[in-house]
Amino acid sequence: MSDPTDIIDTMDYKRKQVSKGYSGETLKVDISRGTFEIKEVTDLMKEKFIGGKGFDLYLLWQAVTGDTKWDSEENEIVISSGPLGGTPVYPGSGKSIVVSISPLTGSIMDSNVGGYFGPYLKFAGFDALEVQGKSDQPVVLVIDGIDGKVWLEKAPRDLSDEAYEITRHYHEKIGKGEPGKVSVVCAGTAAGKAMMGCLNFSWYDQKRGIFRLKQAGRGGMGTVFADKGIKAIVARCPTVSINSNRPADKKALMEVARSHSGEIVALDPKQNEMARVGTAHLTTIMDDYDLLPTCNYKFGTGKDIGCDTEVMGREAYRKRFDPGFDGCWIGCTVACAHGVKDFELTSGPLKGEKVWVDGPEYETIAGCGSNCGIFDPDHVIEMNYWCDTYGLDTISVGTSLAFVMECYENGLINKENTGGLELNFGNREASLELLHQMARGEGFGAILGRGIRNMKRIFHEEFGADLEFMNDIGMEAKGLEYSEYMTKESLAQQGGYGLALKGPQHDEAWLIFLDMVHNFMPTFEQKAEALHWFPMFRTWFSLCGLCKLPWNDIVPEDNKVMEEPAKVMKHVKWYADYYSAVTGNMVGPDDLIRISESVYNFQRIFNLKMGYGKRVHDDIPYRSVGPVTEEEYLSREERYDIQLREQVGLDPSKISLVERMAALRKYREERYERLKDAVYKRRGWTNDGVVTIEKARELGIDLPDVLELLQKNQ
Numbered sequence: 259m260s261d262p263t264d265i266i267d268t269m270d271y272k273r274k275q276v277s278k279g280y281s282g283e284t285l286k287v288d289i290s291r292g293t294f295e296i297k298e299v300t301d302l303m304k305e306k307f308i309g310g311k312g313f314d315l316y317l318l319w320q321a322v323t324g325d326t327k328w329d330s331e332e333n334e335i336v337i338s339s340g341p342l343g344g345t346p347v348y349p350g351s352g353k354s355i356v357v358s359i360s361p362l363t364g365s366i367m368d369s370n371v372g373g374y375f376g377p378y379l380k381f382a383g384f385d386a387l388e389v390q391g392k393s394d395q396p397v398v399l400v401i402d403g404i405d406g407k408v409w410l411e412k413a414p415r416d417l418s419d420e421a422y423e424i425t426r427h428y429h430e431k432i433g434k435g436e437p438g439k440v441s442v443v444c445a446g447t448a449a450g451k452a453m454m455g456c457l458n459f460s461w462y463d464q465k466r467g468i469f470r471l472k473q474a475g476r477g478g479m480g481t482v483f484a485d486k487g488i489k490a491i492v493a494r495c496p497t498v499s500i501n502s503n504r505p506a507d508k509k510a511l512m513e514v515a516r517s518h519s520g521e522i523v524a525l526d527p528k529q530n531e532m533a534r535v536g537t538a539h540l541t542t543i544m545d546d547y548d549l550l551p552t553c554n555y556k557f558g559t560g561k562d563i564g565c566d567t568e569v570m571g572r573e574a575y576r577k578r579f580d581p582g583f584d585g586c587w588i589g590c591t592v593a594c595a596h597g598v599k600d601f602e603l604t605s606g607p608l609k610g611e612k613v614w615v616d617g618p619e620y621e622t623i624a625g626c627g628s629n630c631g632i633f634d635p636d637h638v639i640e641m642n643y644w645c646d647t648y649g650l651d652t653i654s655v656g657t658s659l660a661f662v663m664e665c666y667e668n669g670l671i672n673k674e675n676t677g678g679l680e681l682n683f684g685n686r687e688a689s690l691e692l693l694h695q696m697a698r699g700e701g702f703g704a705i706l707g708r709g710i711r712n713m714k715r716i717f718h719e720e721f722g723a724d725l726e727f728m729n730d731i732g733m734e735a736k737g738l739e740y741s742e743y744m745t746k747e748s749l750a751q752q753g754g755y756g757l758a759l760k761g762p763q764h765d766e767a768w769l770i771f772l773d774m775v776h777n778f779m780p781t782f783e784q785k786a787e788a789l790h791w792f793p794m795f796r797t798w799f800s801l802c803g804l805c806k807l808p809w810n811d812i813v814p815e816d817n818k819v820m821e822e823p824a825k826v827m828k829h830v831k832w833y834a835d836y837y838s839a840v841t842g843n844m845v846g847p848d849d850l851i852r853i854s855e856s857v858y859n860f861q862r863i864f865n866l867k868m869g870y871g872k873r874v875h876d877d878i879p880y881r882s883v884g885p886v887t888e889e890e891y892l893s894r895e896e897r898y899d900i901q902l903r904e905q906v907g908l909d910p911s912k913i914s915l916v917e918r919m920a921a922l923r924k925y926r927e928e929r930y931e932r933l934k935d936a937v938y939k940r941r942g943w944t945n946d947g948v949v950t951i952e953k954a955r956e957l958g959i960d961l962p963d964v965l966e967l968l969q970k971n972q
Contacts, residue, residue, distance in 0.1 A: 266397065267292035268409035273383035277504045279341025279840045280304065284317065285384040285408065287399055289486065290331055290391030294408055299385055306958055308801040309340035310376075311368050312857040313386040314357035315864060318366070321390060324867045328361040328478070329485050331391050337376060337443070337491075338386035341841050343803020344377030345589075347500050347515040348836060349522055350805030352377055352587020354459060360477040360760075361453040362654070362709045363737035365870045366861060367477030367760050370800055372586035372595065373459030373470070374441035377803070378403075381495035381502050393487030400432055403495040404439070413489035419447045420647060421458035422614075425469040428492045429462075438462050438497070444490040445480035446649025451699030452707025454654035454739075455480025458646060465582050471616045472586050472595065475651035476763055477738055484649075498588060506842030514835045518808060522591040526812050535572050535579065536594040537620035542571035544624070549744045549770060551629040553683050554660035555733055555881050556890050558744040560633055563683075570627055570635040575618075578635065592807050594619075598639050605690045606644060618642040618652070624742035625656020630663060631683030641693065648697040654709060655696075657739035659689055661710050661732050670723035676702045710734040730880040736761035736870065745882050747897075748774040750785045753933045756878040757789060759861045765806070766793040772824045786936035795830070797854040802837065809833070856957040859941075859949050863964055866948060866971060873947040876934060884926040891919050898922055944972065 274281050286295040299313075307316045314336040321334050336357045345351040354376025360367035379387055382403025389399065396413035417427055425442045433440035442460045449455025457474040474480075496502075505511045526532050530539050544550035545567040548558035552565075560567040568574070580599040585592065598615040618626075618638050626641040627633060645652045665671050666681035673680065679688045679702060695703020705716055710732045717723035733740040738761025745751045751774070754767035769788055772778045779785045799806050810826045817823050830847045838844045845853070865871030885891040891898055892915075899910040902918060906925045910918050938945060942953035948971050954960045 264411045266410040266412065267294070268407060269294040271296060271383065271406050271408060273403050273406050275504065276380060276502060278506050278842050279503050280309070281380055281383050281385050283384055284313070284386040284388065285401070286317075286388040286390065287408070287410070288391045289389065289393045289397060289399070289410060289488070292410060306856045307860075308853060308857065309385060310338050310343070310353070310803050311355040311357060311797070311800040311861075313338040314355055314368065315366070315857065315861055317386060317388050318357055319860075319864060319867075321388065322359065324869060326359060326868075328359045328364065328482055330359075333359045333390070333482065335389045335479065335482055335486070335488075336386060337379065339376030339380050340801055340803030341503075342836060344380055344498060344502055345500070345505075345511070345515070345840065346498055346502075346587075347512065347519070347589050349519055349590045349592050349808040350587070351803060352590065353799070353803045353805050354379075354474070355800050355803075356457060356474040356479045358479055358482045359868065360479075360737070361481045362478050362711070362739075363761055363870075365736065365760075365868045366864045367479065367738075368800065368861075369457075369474040369476040369479050370765065371457070371459045371472050371474035372461075372805065373472035374461035374587065375443050375459045375491075375493055377498065377587070378441045378493040378495045381498060382493050387491070389486065389488065389491070391486065396487055396489040398428075398490045398492065399488065400428075400492045401494070402432065403493070417489070419445070419489075419649070421446065421460065421471055421649075422469055424490050425460040428490065429469070432492050432494055438464070440492060440494050442490050442492050443483075444649075445483045445488075446647055446697075448648035448650050448697040448699075448707070449480035450484035451704065452650060452696050453478050453481050453709050453712070454651045454658070454707065455484060455649050456645075456651045457483055458649065461586060466580075468614060470586070470595065470597065471646055473646065473651070475653060477760060478651075480649045503840055505840040507839045510835065511839035514832050514839060518829070518832050519589070519591045521814065522808060522812050525815065526592070529812055531572070532807065532811060533584070533591070533593040535576050536584075536596045538575035538596075538618070538623060539572040540620040541623050541628075542567060544743070545571070547771075547775060548747070551624055551660075551742050551744050553631045554629060554664040554731060555740070555744060556664070556887070557893060558746075560628055562893055563631060565628075565631075565633040567628070567633065569633050570623055570638060574635045578639065590805070592805070592812070594807060601639055601643065603640060603643065605640065605687075606694050613643060615639050615643040616646060621742050622652040622656070625653050626659070626689070627656075629656055629660040629742060630689060632686055632689065634686060637686045637689070640690065644690070644693050644697070648693070650693070650696065653741050654739040655693065656742070657733050658706055658710055658713070659692065661713065662706060664731055665717060665723065665728065668727070670728065671717055671721055675721050709737065710739055711737045727886075730886045732879055733881060734762070735878045735882075736875060738762060740882070743768070743770060745770070746884055749929055749933055750779055750788060752878060752882055752930055753785065753789050753937060754792075755882060756876050756930070757934070757937055758793070759858070759865060762878070762882075765800075766796055768792075776824075778824060782932055782936040783940075785933060786940040789937045790940045791825070791851060794851045794854040794858060795825070797858050798833075798850045801854060801857060804833075856959050859953060859957055860959050860964075862943075863949050863954070863959070863967065867967055871948065872971075873934060873938075873945070876947060878930070880923065880927070883930055884922055885919065888915060888919070891915065891922075901925075948972065
């Protein structure tokens with residue numbers, strides 16, 4: 259424990275033994291009042307909200323009102339893993355989910371992350387953690403599950419905001435030198451200055467003898483963290499084993515875990531090589547299928563700007579990643595959490611120093627690379643390092659930079675506005691300079707850190723920029739920047755982004771290949787069915803504390819000839835067996851969808867509570883739907899002309915380019931609205947996108963305040 263003079267508040271507790279995946283208690287900490295509260299996990303929570311994101315949403319719902327803002331004292335950071343989280347023999351079982359009101363969207367944000375903290379929190383005695391209030395001085399929250407103590411302490415004055423240093427400090431101070439017993443959550447210097455701050459979750463890499471990081475990146479969770487005055491949250495727990503969750507049927511758990519892990523070990527080297535190159539392999543695949551965002555999503559391949567994508571594809575990162583096992587949770591055979599050793603920085607306060615870099619993953623490669631017109635793997639690695647160090651979401655950073663670059667190239671902003679920076683596509687030095695400015699909260703970087711939705715307003719009001727054009731090219735929806743996939747030719751993925759509850763993130767529905775490449779869902783009804791099943795199943799992972807990659811990034815060799823190959827039903831059955839073995843609740847594949855539907859609809863209702871959650875909030879920028887500029891149209895002229903002729907009934911040779919673009923836009927926007935209709939109907943919502951009272955009752959989420967809210971909005 260810390261020096262008594264540094265302790266603000268403390269509480270002793272008796273750690274309950276986890277049973278069937280649950281500790282049975284949650285912890286609420288109010289740092290304004292210096293209070294600790296232990297709450298019982300109710301039967302309702304376990305039956306309807308399951309864990310992970312479900313527990314987070316349920317607890318936050320009770321803590322806030324519809325008037326609560328992201329920087330209100332009553333807003334919370336809520337963290338939970340789930341009943342399956344922390345299983346050391348099943349691949350991908352180390353996830354945590356963070357939920358809060360987002361600075362970027364103003365509504366509910368969930369962000370998933372690896373890195374040990376969620377399981378450690380549970381094994382320290384708590385299925386979820388709520389942190390409410392604010393401190394006027396930097397504080398550290400410590401949850402010591404070995405000694406049975408929780409305390410708030412003043413953050414050491416000489417301790418930097420750098421995640422690796424904070425983790426090392428508390429490893430020695432709280433972990434008492436036992437490397438595998440402590441995990442830390444912290445932000446960085448930029449999190450308090452930008453609205454896209456992320457959280458770093460640490461774990462110990464035994465092979466290398468260093469601490470590693472994963473990020474809860476999306477939606478500004480680190481910004482909320484910093485606004486509350488939290489320096490770090492530390493969890494310490496006993497040694498983890500297969501018995502830590504006290505599964506209902508240990509033998510059944512071992513059998514299904516052995517099957518899934520064994521398949522990954524055998525097939526990953528033949529398929530995507532996740533254990534060697536992680537998600538970097540996606541760069542080449544996306545480029546091959548015209549899906550790699552290039553120059554603010556104008557193009558889908560580097561070839562359109564004369565760049566060779568292979569320079570930052572699979573082989574480029576194979577050469578740069580440090581070899582060795584890289585799982586971000588114990589026993590995960592996917593092992594995709596790679597890093598670069600002894601990377602020499604070319605900018606910033608550590609220029610010239612050699613550092614360890616965790617990553618990059620595909621989203622960072624595409625966002626900070628191709629989408630900004632930069633095809634340089636070392637530049638991406640450096641952007642990755644500084645984003646992690648400063649506590650910034652690489653997706654929002656990359657997509658925001660790409661938007662700014664297109665605005666600059668179109669004369670919407672100029673050097674006078676940018677402080678002298680020439681922000682053309684491909685400008686590596688300017689990208690890095692803006693990143694460092696964001697961390698300092700200075701210059702044009704401070705504006706960039708506000709995110710695209712705010713930048714559109716600022717550019718229009720202060721610089722006189724064309725708002726209509728910016729709305730077309732500003733790749734954000736619900737206030738959240740797009741993740742890194744082109745969607746112009748996939749109506750289903752347009753819905754996967756636009757209809758996602760928190761904003762355009764691919765973790766709800768990634769349907770591009772099924773829709774665009776394989777044409778598995780030609781009708782609106784088939785697309786709507788996919789936009790029901792896939793978000794529900796993907797939600798299930800976030801309820802249970804699981805990573806999605808083992809599900810469909812390595813697939814059985816005979817998957818193509820199986821029924822519904824897109825769903826990888828063999829794995830879905832294994833996940834049902836896994837859930838049954840741990841919790842003792844015997845379920846099948848269809849039950850997993852029903853389990854998720856309650857939480858999914860509850861989150862939509864939560865959005866409604868916060869003033870969102872209706873049809874208008876599911877709108878998306880036109881660039882997500884079709885070509886905004888003549889340059890875009892002409893780059894795919896044959897494709898678009900064929901569509902006009904065959905699907906719209908127009909002869910493109912008889913009308914001007916402007917008329918062709920207008921006709922295509924009308925057709926594509928109407929299709930997106932028809933897709934909304936079909937999806938709302940399939941989900942049991944009104945035509946305005948509101949969950950019906952009947953649906954809430956059917957799902958058992960008809961709580962009194964839920965019904966009152968729905969009655970006002972039917």
